[in-house]
Amino acid sequence: MSHLTAEKKANIFKTYGGNEANTGSIEAQIATLTERINHISSHLQSNKKDFSSNRGLMQMVGRRKRLLQYLSHTNLEAYRALLEKLGLRK
Numbered sequence: 061m062s063h064l065t066a067e068k069k070a071n072i073f074k075t076y077g078g079n080e081a082n083t084g085s086i087e088a089q090i091a092t093l094t095e096r097i098n099h100i101s102s103h104l105q106s107n108k109k110d111f112s113s114n115r116g117l118m119q120m121v122g123r124r125k126r127l128l129q130y131l132s133h134t135n136l137e138a139y140r141a142l143l144e145k146l147g148l149r150k
Contacts, residue, residue, distance in 0.1 A: 087142050
């Protein structure tokens with residue numbers, strides 16, 4: 061029941077990871093987490109008492125935060141470019 065289809069995932073991996081096979085790159089992982097976070101956030105706006113989805117959302121936000129922190133320590137230019145692409149940290 062995932063909203064991310066195979067084509068959507070391949071497009072995200074191609075855009076942020078370089079090609080479809082590069083699924084492990086930090087940028088691609090952050091982009092997929094951002095897509096899932098946005099989807100669950102919109103779900104929670106209409107289903108306010110869905111506490112299990114809220115917990116999963118908080119876990120994903122924490123995982124994305126750790127990955128962004130790692131990226132900022134290892135490659136600051138890629139970190140800034142990714143934040144600009146995804147529209148984070150307004």
